[in-house]
Amino acid sequence: MAVVVNSRANYARIKSLLKSIELRPELKLELVLGASSLISRHGNLEAVIMKDGLTPSARVNTIVEGDSPSAMATSTGLGVIELASLFENMKPDIVLTVADRFETLATALAASYMNIAVAHTQGGELTGSIDESVRHAVTKLSHYHFPATKKSAERLIAMGENPDKILMSGCPSLDLVREVANWDVNTLGHSLPGVGPGIDFDKPYFLVLQHPVTTEWGNAAEQISGTIEAISSLGVQSVWLWPNVDAGADIFSRELRRAREGGRLPKVQFVKNLPPEDYLILLKNCHCIIGNSSSAIREASFLAVPAVNVGTRQLNRERSSNVVDVGYESNQIIEAIKNLNDARGKIERSDLYGDGYAGERIADFLSGPTPHYQKEFYVWQSE
């Protein structure tokens, strides 16, 4: 079976499964690296993967540069072409595709036109952006489903997917979270990469991660300015992670560079790429996470870390009690962070997105018989 990994985030969300597949002799793993996983300015993911004991079988360059929505569409088209060629030579019986980005859809589309069974993780979730539409479209092209939550699984059934092909596995990303949850933050101490003054882990720090919301494309600068102002004005040391490659990302980068070079973020360490483990340690130990990363809702709930969720990107995502939602304005963000001072420590760990054993469950399921690629709409009530 082929697994297509397109980014560092992808890898974190599938790593435990990859390892579980490698341990099963009946499953033959072909790891394909694509999209931003191949771009060295996003960090050398291949080296990380090799260090984890996995060897990529193939690489496909699929990202078309450009800060416009059409570049994203063009990337998807190019991905389909490249992956169709690859699958024709590789001839996998199953292709596993992760989550909801454009490469996810390109992968599902190439495989399903080539009569290859598609397995999909994290289907059925509601998130409120183009990613959600893409995620559901991938579901309708997929044969195996590994949703993370109970409600997601129910939605897949409502959408006509066969319950026999759905395994509510939890998200494999939490397997990694479970493993590293108790690592010591000081292991990061002096090695935190990037630009800035560094972080004193004996004091509270914020973790900031905000991506452009592509369906609001055109307002990217406004989306990020409130967060910049809030972090600037609170003056608390912070780790700020650069956003994903995406329409609008170039504008975010520019705004962040301006703020940094203008001296407005003197206590911020800007970090481009982190091994998933380091990210999780940072998340586990931060005072709170700010921005619109899904990890603030998913991983942070498992870790009982408070989250200030900015804007609409996570609008409809299922959430646990660790999340406070605010708009893009700086004063809302500031107030929410201040209120957290009472909440920190009282938040309870949640298994909403998984219990930390998803990878094994999925690998077990995939060891069973391969489904025929011919799908049938599942009618779960009398029509």
Next chain:
Amino acid sequence: MAVVVNSRANYARIKSLLKSIELRPELKLELVLGASSLISRHGNLEAVIMKDGLTPSARVNTIVEGDSPSAMATSTGLGVIELASLFENMKPDIVLTVADRFETLATALAASYMNIAVAHTQGGELTGSIDESVRHAVTKLSHYHFPATKKSAERLIAMGENPDKILMSGCPSLDLVREVANWDVNTLGHSLPGVGPGIDFDKPYFLVLQHPVTTEWGNAAEQISGTIEAISSLGVQSVWLWPNVDAGADIFSRELRRAREGGRLPKVQFVKNLPPEDYLILLKNCHCIIGNSSSAIREASFLAVPAVNVGTRQLNRERSSNVVDVGYESNQIIEAIKNLNDARGKIERSDLYGDGYAGERIADFLSGPTPHYQKEFYVWQSE
């Protein structure tokens, strides 16, 4: 708004809507021709369209030749690339995409990544092949839905589409059917194109149309041999239409050529392309339609024409009482045709797929406010 027409069949399914859009000053039509609509060996569709008073705004070559599933995937990828470029210059507010072929998905995908609202006709239907998966994936990328049947509309809601954005319009193809239903078959008499002995319209004739089933790719020759044998052995004059461009189509063509050149189909007129109107007149007046065309289920039910449906291609499609289902074996096909002799004339006209006024209804709906391209999963029951 842009409408992408990819084949003669596409055009027949959208023509009445195009004309209704042209009549509304508040809607600006940009007609895009793609895929097989541009390939002259499939007939000059552009000339037909011009004769109907419509002028294409742009053309995109998107079909990659080749008789393998990867060619279909590659075509989809190329379609996304070409359409993304086109939409970037054209900047339509809405893109309408028709039915369920690979170009349909390419269109929806390019538009939705570019934050353009997608309108989709014929969503929600069950048909039992890769087309069905693609149709549902297109649904999940679309903002406006114009399903043809009540059950299709219900399925769209179950899949999370907002009922306010769904108009159960009926299929626009039936608008054309309604118009030409009473034209005289003898107008076709001496002008029937193609290769063969011609048809005597004063006597009964069969209409045959069978496409390869792509998810059974590899058995294309077997899929068509029973039908060839049945038609050969019954010895009734027949009009046989060539199959679509699709994986497997080249094999079908080869088998048909062999049978023809081997003298096994002396009473068959082979026709490559027909204006939609001529096809409908042929359908209206035939003794029965044989094969696996959806028109045998949709248009033929509206016209009260008996249909012998061969194989799995239409497995799950909603059907009216005009349809008899058989397997690929010649004896099953022969028996079903013989049994029809009693049924012909007793079949009742059905509005299952529309009442013949879909185009106007859809154009009215599209004249309303454009939906925001940000979709939200519709929860139709308490979760």
Next chain:
Amino acid sequence: MAVVVNSRANYARIKSLLKSIELRPELKLELVLGASSLISRHGNLEAVIMKDGLTPSARVNTIVEGDSPSAMATSTGLGVIELASLFENMKPDIVLTVADRFETLATALAASYMNIAVAHTQGGELTGSIDESVRHAVTKLSHYHFPATKKSAERLIAMGENPDKILMSGCPSLDLVREVANWDVNTLGHSLPGVGPGIDFDKPYFLVLQHPVTTEWGNAAEQISGTIEAISSLGVQSVWLWPNVDAGADIFSRELRRAREGGRLPKVQFVKNLPPEDYLILLKNCHCIIGNSSSAIREASFLAVPAVNVGTRQLNRERSSNVVDVGYESNQIIEAIKNLNDARGKIERSDLYGDGYAGERIADFLSGPTPHYQKEFYVWQSE
């Protein structure tokens, strides 16, 4: 080393070399099939190749359908993308590309951007169409050159190619010609495929092969009508081969079908695909070859067969005394054929395009050291 074969004609022009490579243990052949070599309606070339004892390593679908110049450009672009992916995984040290079609350029371009040495056959020839420009562009991207004629080799040097990297090998297509030159035409007798009355090989017959001239695109119908009329009016039995896939080919096909169905070509056997050997036997034994095939100039000169060359397609190609040039009008064609009656038999065999041992020579040369992919302009006179 990888060799990319894109059509039946390509294969005939490289087959003896492929066999010579296979016989040398120091050369590892990776045979890539692309473009029209994969399209079954052009005949199953893969089966022919397998029968010849060669096994393709990979296949790439690169032909975009469409009867317009932009489809040809799009095919080239798609070819570059597909071949770049392929070469990245295959990692050949040398890529050999044949002659002058769009796939030839796509191959040279993908390889040269990937720092792979490019070897090119048939460079330096003058032919008078877009193919010539493409051929010279391929030369400027290539590292090894295997021109067929002395003048071609001199032109390569004038264009700045290093004489050390040029081997005037003759064209490998003539190796095959040499081998089959004396086979008996009657072996073809009853097995000639296609549509028509067959050929009586005891009587004189014509061989007709005419391709659309793409830089005169738009006049395709006029290009072929004179030839149709000439063959029709002379009433001599003829074998007519269908044209290549190319802009304009669909129009040629249509004109030929009309003439055939209109009863104007009753003595013509229409043939779509022929094994190269069968073609050569037909050529060797025909009364004359008519049209604009390069084989009328190249292979026919080696075989001492008279040729009536129609129109501009071969305008500047070096030719031997077997060729008579005429325009597109039927009367010119008829007159030239009539005049041949005196010439047949007096024509002398020419080695202008090779002596029939090119494949071995090239394989010997390729067994030497691989050139560094960094080229340098060869200055052959003091500047």
Next chain:
Amino acid sequence: MAVVVNSRANYARIKSLLKSIELRPELKLELVLGASSLISRHGNLEAVIMKDGLTPSARVNTIVEGDSPSAMATSTGLGVIELASLFENMKPDIVLTVADRFETLATALAASYMNIAVAHTQGGELTGSIDESVRHAVTKLSHYHFPATKKSAERLIAMGENPDKILMSGCPSLDLVREVANWDVNTLGHSLPGVGPGIDFDKPYFLVLQHPVTTEWGNAAEQISGTIEAISSLGVQSVWLWPNVDAGADIFSRELRRAREGGRLPKVQFVKNLPPEDYLILLKNCHCIIGNSSSAIREASFLAVPAVNVGTRQLNRERSSNVVDVGYESNQIIEAIKNLNDARGKIERSDLYGDGYAGERIADFLSGPTPHYQKEFYVWQSE
């Protein structure tokens, strides 16, 4: 006529011509922006162009991200596809393509397959990398040639181009140089963008610009380390410009960032993008230019600025007396710079690459009759 501009450097090399075209009513300019000209992290070229009074007609995203040679090939393929679509709708009579990058070839290739005349600037030059092969390949696909030097023009004729279609115009980039040659460097003073301590223009400064040499791909880190060390050790204030997007560029960026962040380049101002005029003022006034930019050979010779040319990138380029060639080692670079102290001021201005009036000359030529797209090999000596 369409002009495709793919980067800031492209624009500088064609700007005077664009303005001359705009001034001629008989020429209709359609300006197409592609490749890195659209990528905001390379600066907003479109804004610069608009400020210059020109309005782009279309944009095409063609750069595939990735730090490997296959990404460059894939970009070329994608460029051909996108430009073929564009030209099909735009229908220009002439397409002008600039210099020698992959987009240049994509442009020439798309146009020439679509029977559009191609005009090419800067053909015939020798430079010693894949760019040179591409430049010559573009020449063989082009109909009009505007070489910059006498020897280049002679080479075009040797390569078979018709002297009637060749205008030895000089390079349009020098038109701009002529205009800005006497602007005051202090206008740049406080506005020099980028990261670093700024430059004191009352004191000598170096200008550094070095690109990865792609045919030596794999050694990118070694290519840049000597230059970094030389600049670090000399301790003279310097302006360092980031390299082009190209295979290897990401590695260069990483090395530069490391050196900067490691405190090894404290007197260096790192600049990403500059308006062409500002670059020329910097060049005009610098103590010397170091690296492998062609501007060190071309523009600098016109400006009588000394140049230390590092490595093989400009190996074969025609040069004037302002250039000293060195290898990649730091000591060679240091020594050459030290030796310059004697040379500065004694260097003479050269018209080798143009006299500063190329744009007008080319526009005059293009106002003449459009050549037929059918080319013919020019035989300049008796064969």
